Amino acid sequence: MSKLFPKTHEVFANDKDLLIKLKQLEDRIEQSYQVHQLTQSLLAIADIVGPKPEPIRSSPMPAELVEAMEQLLQDAPPPTQLDRDRDAIWDMQRRAGTQYVLAFLSPKLWMGLEELFAGIVVGYQQMFTSDHRARLNEDKVFAGQEDLKVVHRKIDYLRDKQYAHKELEDGRHCISYLVDVQGAIKLDTGGAQTIIQYHPALCMDLIRCLRAVATYLGKNIQSCSDHILSNLTENQRQALRTHASQVD
Numbered sequence: 001m002s003k004l005f006p007k008t009h010e011v012f013a014n015d016k017d018l019l020i021k022l023k024q025l026e027d028r029i030e031q032s033y034q035v036h037q038l039t040q041s042l043l044a045i046a047d048i049v050g051p052k053p054e055p056i057r058s059s060p061m062p063a064e065l066v067e068a069m070e071q072l073l074q075d076a077p078p079p080t081q082l083d084r085d086r087d088a089i090w091d092m093q094r095r096a097g098t099q100y101v102l103a104f105l106s107p108k109l110w111m112g113l114e115e116l117f118a119g120i121v122v123g124y125q126q127m128f129t130s131d132h133r134a135r136l137n138e139d140k141v142f143a144g145q146e147d148l149k150v151v152h153r154k155i156d157y158l159r160d161k162q163y164a165h166k167e168l169e170d171g172r173h174c175i176s177y178l179v180d181v182q183g184a185i186k187l188d189t190g191g192a193q194t195i196i197q198y199h200p201a202l203c204m205d206l207i208r209c210l211r212a213v214a215t216y217l218g219k220n221i222q223s224c225s226d227h228i229l230s231n232l233t234e235n236q237r238q239a240l241r242t243h244a245s246q247v248d
Helices: 016-049 063-073 081-096 098-105 109-129 146-164 200-230 234-245
Strands: 176-179 185-188
Touching (some): 016 098, 016 109, 016 200, 098 109, 109 146, 109 200, 146 200
Antiparallel strands (some): 176 185
């Protein structure tokens, strides 16, 4: 069973270089978990906004198979309302895709997806901009992958100009006005006067970037771990062995 690294132990507490390396390793491990969480959320969005399924081209079933199925169904209980509802929903999904089904059930779905995607983009960019943990370097993460660098910078622009600072016109409120029959002018300050741009269609591009980040982090975590272990002094190794044998 693993135990927390005893960073406050006297043989470690004064080794500033080691403590810095341990903090960097912890940051990388934290980022790897964040990448997994963001990817799972994006996959859920991709299932909704992905392309419509290709039409199913069914071929006629052999007569003997039809007869065998009819025999099996003779003694089956009649379908419940839940069965009928499930069949109807799956038929809608096969014909028009998940996006159609969910939009049919909740007209506000797209607004919710945009807010979720915005949070994912901000979380992704934190790994490259944070002042509180080891930043990722885009040139190292996407080395030799110029296409992903382009995508990464597109996502960075969206985060900076739209989600973080609202410099773009997407979703900005604009004043409208009314002129009544007497010619009086009134500003309409209460209407929803926005033109909303939806960005979840970029989720597959962001997933590609996250997979590159995951690959980089896996290698970096292993490299940092090996470096830390290879540079431990004998006193530090003995302290770890003693700490491991202690009962919590």
